[in-house]
């Protein structure tokens with residue numbers, strides 16, 4: 365071991381919806397070592413989607429261990445890893461016991477839509493009792509909805525954590541009991557992972573990071589504090605909440621494993637992580653990550669822009685404790701890569717996800733097919749939980765290739781829909797869109813996006829942007845390599861190699877015709893499941 369070289373690297377643990385990876389970066393964002401592992405998904409009832417928090421923890425620690433082994437095999441000492449960052453699927457909700465440190469039930473995943481009734485209940489409360497905005501003063505009906513949006517940047521939806529936590533307390537006796545006896549700890553995924561990496565029940569810290577907290581419906585977006593009015597509205601005691609922390613600071617140290625003693629210096633929700641990793645740090649810069657779902661974030665700088673067109677306001681990052689936060693407008697698409705998985709696993713059109721590129725490229729167009737991939741309703745900018753998946757324009761001419769192409773186009777149309785809203789909300793015309801995520805590997809998909817969207821699409825060569833974002837935040841906490849999130853110019857040297865730009869080629873007339881037809885298809889898919 366003594367022959368191993370010492371370097372200076374940053375590790376990033378990326379806990380996504382279907383897999384975890386741990387990546388070690390050097391100062392230019394070259395990947396030095398990495399390991400990725402999938403973990404089980406549980407779908408116990410239609411619309412339900414669960415994870416086992418302990419399985420996620422085990423897989424996370426296994427990824428760290430395997431990456432360190434590979435690092436050493438490549439001739440580097442594991443002591444080269446000076447700091448780690450963590451980035452994670454957001455909104456997924458975990459409830460565990462303060463006394464035992466064990467989860468009290470499975471995690472409810474962000475995609476899960478079992479809580480429609482809880483949403484309906486709180487819509488009713490908002491309409492009748494209202495939300496207390498000042499002592500003894502309530503806002504009701506539309507004013508109540510606006511008050512909730514003013515405070516949180518969000519709307520009532522099955523998507524957000526408070527709704528999921530309410531379901532757990534109402535439906536899991538153990539969670540209810542723990543809440544009653546003040547034994548309950550709540551957290552989104554970063555909170556759970558940090559708690560365990562720093563010692564769990566034996567001294568683990570219970571912290572929650574602000575970009576993740578901005579997806580719970582419990583954070584005051586303006587003050588970056590938990591809001592007592594919201595806690596009363598949803599009926600939670602304050603002691604269940606983690607201590608709020610920024611996206612870049614030393615929170616604690618790893619208590620065990622090959623990186624024992626290494627500081628944790630960055631925490632960030634995965635979509636905000638990708639925004640940072642794509643270096644979209646200034647007002648007007650935007651990225652879209654095409655993973656299980658697709659998430660478009662548009663940086664609005666120091667301003668919280670309230671959307672009038674179906675988008676959410678969210679924290680992009682807070683560069684250190686007490687630092688001014690940077691905000692973003694977000695449009696979330698529920699189904700992106702998961703539609704390709706569906707073509708592979710349920711329809712059998714392809715054997716591997718990457719085959720979709722060849723299949724889609726085998727035909728020049730969709731043959732008139734449109735696919736609204738509303739598998740569990742539609743998120744931004746339509747927000748219709750009752751929308752149903754819709755394939756329209758089918759004829760005896762239609763082949764799997766046309767449907768594959770229509771699946772890709774669905775992403776492009778939904779991206780355009782979000783950007784149309786962003787244009788109206790921010791009155792800024794987007795210059796280019798940075799992209800990353802599994803679906804961006806295929807050139808055909810990127811050409812479609814540029815054509816349908818009518819904007820330039822920039823795809824970096826190294827597309828682990830999410831992990832890179834959390835590494836940059838962690839490196840910034842230690843000012844390693846001079847990385848400083850507060851001074852975006854210091855990141856100019858990072859990940860600069862080989863990006864490719866896709867320009868729109870489609871005639872404007874064709875673009876508009878396709879767009880109008882897409883809008884008609886969306887209208888037909890809406891309100892199916894009333």
Ligand code: G3P
Nearest residue numbers: 380381453454655656657
């Ligand atoms: O809001 C959910 C999002 O954070 C999930 O991201 O990459 O795991 O699909 P991903």
